[in-house]
Amino acid sequence: MSEQSDPQKQLKIQKGILQAEDELVVWIQTALDNTKYGDLEESQFRNLVRLSDTTDSAEVIKNFIRYQVGRDKKWGRGKESLAEKIIEDIDGNIQKKAQEIAKSCQSDFKPIWLEMIRRYLGYGARYLKYKRDGIQV
Template sequence: MSNLLEQQKQLKIQKGIRQAEDMLVTWVQDALDDKKSYGDLEESQFRNLLRVSDTTESTEVIKNFLRYQVGRDKKWGRGKDSLAAKIIQDIETRIKERANKIAQEAKAEDVNAILLELTRRYLGYGARHLKYKRDGEFNV
């Protein structure tokens, strides 16, 4: 019986994550569409962030990597209006709120796993949108 309940919980979590995808796409596109918030950010640099998210179980590690990148050069922007700050803000507020809502609806205890999955998807959609911004936007 416990196994069935766990499966139902996981299905609810996955459904909640899928239902959040439109929001995730919109949020990261809004951040990337504000070109004045960052410099000449390359797709490979955004993909490095995505790789970090895939190799950790901590959103704090992801945010730490973003802060490190801001310290290295201006491609991620500078200050509170930078792309990096916007991504960190989205993780700490919008994405975290959505993760909490999904966990609450599914009666799940591990909010961190949901937060991490939503963050990974958000960053993945961001990598796609940045590719479009850099190579496809003016060719359409």
């Protein structure tokens, strides 16, 4: 039986990802609250979310972010930019957590990592919407 068709293993993987969701939300909210970026629109962030849904490569996602930085300053520039923080989270916090889940489930970590990146970015799009259009306290 392949790993994909093993329902017990898939259930355990999904449980691990669900248990990591609070961390994913906190990481992206921290990134949006504590980095420098310009007038980034929700639609631009959603483009990144859409790309993440259509690729099986973390490198493609990071490449798209870097491309956006090259196009304009809305993602920020330099070490304190939103773009760099997202890439840092993808290669750091998210990758490490995905490896922990994969190890505990005896599974390939890459699909777990990609699912977690997608969720992280999706939560980011929601939080950006709140920051841009929500009631600012």
